[in-house]
Amino acid sequence: MKGPRTIFALALSLYGFASVALAGTFIDLGTLGGNESGARAINNAGDIVGSSRNATDTQEDHPFLYSNGVMTDLGLRGTAYGINSAGQISGITDNSAFLYSGGSVTNPGSLGGSHSEAAGINSAGQIAGSSFGTGNNFEHAVVYSAGGGITDLGALEGGDTCQAIGINNAGQVVGYSYTITNSNTRGTVSIAGFLYTPGIGMTNIGSLGGGYTVAEAINDAGQIVGLSAPSGGLPLNSSSFQHAFLYSGGIMIDLGTFGGLNSTAMGINAVGQIVGTAQTANGEDHAFLYEGGVMTDLNSLLPRGSGWQLSVANGINDLGQIVGTGTNARGFQRAFLLDTRADCTSVPQGCRPAGAGRREIVEPVPEDEAAPSER
Numbered sequence: 001m002k003g004p005r006t007i008f009a010l011a012l013s014l015y016g017f018a019s020v021a022l023a024g025t026f027i028d029l030g031t032l033g034g035n036e037s038g039a040r041a042i043n044n045a046g047d048i049v050g051s052s053r054n055a056t057d058t059q060e061d062h063p064f065l066y067s068n069g070v071m072t073d074l075g076l077r078g079t080a081y082g083i084n085s086a087g088q089i090s091g092i093t094d095n096s097a098f099l100y101s102g103g104s105v106t107n108p109g110s111l112g113g114s115h116s117e118a119a120g121i122n123s124a125g126q127i128a129g130s131s132f133g134t135g136n137n138f139e140h141a142v143v144y145s146a147g148g149g150i151t152d153l154g155a156l157e158g159g160d161t162c163q164a165i166g167i168n169n170a171g172q173v174v175g176y177s178y179t180i181t182n183s184n185t186r187g188t189v190s191i192a193g194f195l196y197t198p199g200i201g202m203t204n205i206g207s208l209g210g211g212y213t214v215a216e217a218i219n220d221a222g223q224i225v226g227l228s229a230p231s232g233g234l235p236l237n238s239s240s241f242q243h244a245f246l247y248s249g250g251i252m253i254d255l256g257t258f259g260g261l262n263s264t265a266m267g268i269n270a271v272g273q274i275v276g277t278a279q280t281a282n283g284e285d286h287a288f289l290y291e292g293g294v295m296t297d298l299n300s301l302l303p304r305g306s307g308w309q310l311s312v313a314n315g316i317n318d319l320g321q322i323v324g325t326g327t328n329a330r331g332f333q334r335a336f337l338l339d340t341r342a343d344c345t346s347v348p349q350g351c352r353p354a355g356a357g358r359r360e361i362v363e364p365v366p367e368d369e370a371a372p373s374e375r
Contacts, residue, residue, distance in 0.1 A: 113136045
């Protein structure tokens with residue numbers, strides 16, 4: 001792995017919780033040799049996937065696996081979106097879905113069109129994604145099965161565009177669907193979030209009152225998170241706004257923002273901790289952790305003067321390890337890991353006990369890494 005790495009050992013106090021004290025470590029995951037990277041998902045072993053620029057292909061993203069302190073290029077162009085407990089990785093490369101397993105890359109298939117995508121992957125190796133059909137006349141949500149093969153989930157209410165994004169270990173799938181045909185015209189488009197349950201089919205989960213919803217992730221308890229237009233939101237072809245939501249027990253809850261217009265929930269773990277991004281009153285995107293009815297700005301957990309701004313948290317595992325993308329003091333977008341556990345033995349640098357104060361370690365910046373203004 002090339003590039004600088006910033007490590008903060010933190011004593012974290014999440015305000016709004018009774019007697020919650022968390023020790024943790026924040027790590028800049030670096031890059032594959034280029035200037036920028038972003039993290040998308042993390043499994044319970046602490047393995048992380050995402051995308052990064054490398055030293056020779058500075059204009060294209062490459063999927064990476066970050067494991068045991070080392071970032072590895074998967075040798076493709078594109079982005080890795082999911083990783084399961086077995087270390088299988090799903091994503092997209094050159095307009096096609098891919099599965100990386102045991103060091104080999106395979107294309108899990110398509111519905112006959114020229115474009116397919118793979119997003120979330122569960123412990124059984126089932127992948128949520130989408131594919132164009134023959135002639136590229138439609139795009140449907142699909143599930144790629146672990147043993148090969150593809151299941152067409154269709155779309156909601158006659159729509160011709162539908163994408164599956166998240167999948168849990170029971171095979172329940174979430175995503176979004178346009179709800180009119182010829183939806184690429186975007187004239188009076190409505191987008192609905194869906195839940196697909198094997199043996200039952202695809203159902204519309206509703207909205208916060210506005211015209212569209214996107215379901216991003218689902219945990220094994222069937223809790224769903226994503227974004228939805230609240231009541232008063234404008235149509236899609238206007239300047240609309242959206243709020244993060246939690247859908248649980250048939251009820252959709254608005255998670256709010258940090259005072260701005262927009263927020264999105266990107267991930268949820270087994271215990272119901274939610275991560276995502278929310279705008280502040282001045283329009284900045286800040287990564288958040290939502291738990292116990294409280295939305296916490298992850299930037300408030302960093303040492304004062306760190307120079308970092310964490311813009312989005314994309315994933316959280318069952319241990320409370322959070323990954324996402326932020327901007328470092330030199331203005332580069334970087335993948336990060338925020339480990340909120342008191343026992344950080346899986347992190348090579350370790351962490352200090354709660355209450356031990358803050359420590360900042362910044363490794364030297366290589367001479368060949370120019371600030372954005374110097375590029």
